[in-house]
Amino acid sequence: MPLSKLAVLAAGAALLTACEARIGNDAPPVEANASAAGKAEEGRLTVSAPGFNMSVDIPQGIQNQAHMDDDNQLIYPGASFGGIHVQGRPEEHRGEHSGEVELRFTSGDPLERVVAWYRDPARADHFTLESARREGDAVLLAGTGRREGDRFTLRLASRGNGTEGRLLLADRD
Numbered sequence: 001m002p003l004s005k006l007a008v009l010a011a012g013a014a015l016l017t018a019c020e021a022r023i024g025n026d027a028p029p030v031e032a033n034a035s036a037a038g039k040a041e042e043g044r045l046t047v048s049a050p051g052f053n054m055s056v057d058i059p060q061g062i063q064n065q066a067h068m069d070d071d072n073q074l075i076y077p078g079a080s081f082g083g084i085h086v087q088g089r090p091e092e093h094r095g096e097h098s099g100e101v102e103l104r105f106t107s108g109d110p111l112e113r114v115v116a117w118y119r120d121p122a123r124a125d126h127f128t129l130e131s132a133r134r135e136g137d138a139v140l141l142a143g144t145g146r147r148e149g150d151r152f153t154l155r156l157a158s159r160g161n162g163t164e165g166r167l168l169l170a171d172r173d
Contacts, residue, residue: 037153037168040083040104049088049099058083073126074145074152074167076114079105082164101169108162115139115156127152145169 040046047054058081082104089099107114117123118141119132129143138157145152155166 037100037102037166040085040102040166042083042104045084045086047086047088049086052088073123074154074169075103075105076107076109076117076163076165078109079107079165082106099170103165103167103169105165105167106159106162107165110161111139111156111158111163114163114165115141118154118156 043058045054045056045058084104085102087100087102115132119129123129125146127143127145129141131140131142133140135155138155141154141156143152144150151170153168155168157164
């Protein structure tokens with residue numbers, strides 16, 4: 001999902017609920033190698049970019065009914081929206097990627113079923129999996145989306161009676 005689409009989502013969410021934002025000198029500095037990995041908080045939309053920092057509470061009703069615009073079809077079907085973190089980088093340190101987005105979601109399905117869905121060859125029209133490996137109690141998948149060509153990593157782990165996913169998308173320059 002391109003970062004521009006997430007900016008629209010962020011603006012819409014900010015209109016729906018209270019927003020805590022820092023702009024300019026009030027915003028903490030962003031490191032050159034800043035990543036969105038592990039920063040999507042349950043029930044929150046956060047944005048961290050040079051000169052801008054925003055955090056928005058997402059009302060529970062919206063979380064339960066949220067449908068993500070998922071051009072690459074990387075979100076497991078029927079999953080519930082959890083949170084989003086958008087990470088920008090300083091202009092002089094962008095390198096290969098201009099930013100990252102982490103999308104957090106949950107499913108009531110067991111980990112094995114969710115992983116099997118991602119590995120199913122039927123997904124090849126939407127994304128290419130390049131690797132899949134165990135990392136502790138989680139499964140880490142990596143690949144490329146077909147539509148935008150953006151790289152992604154997906155961390156899936158058992159949580160309670162279901163699965164939690166953390167999808168990290170790297171936007172290409």
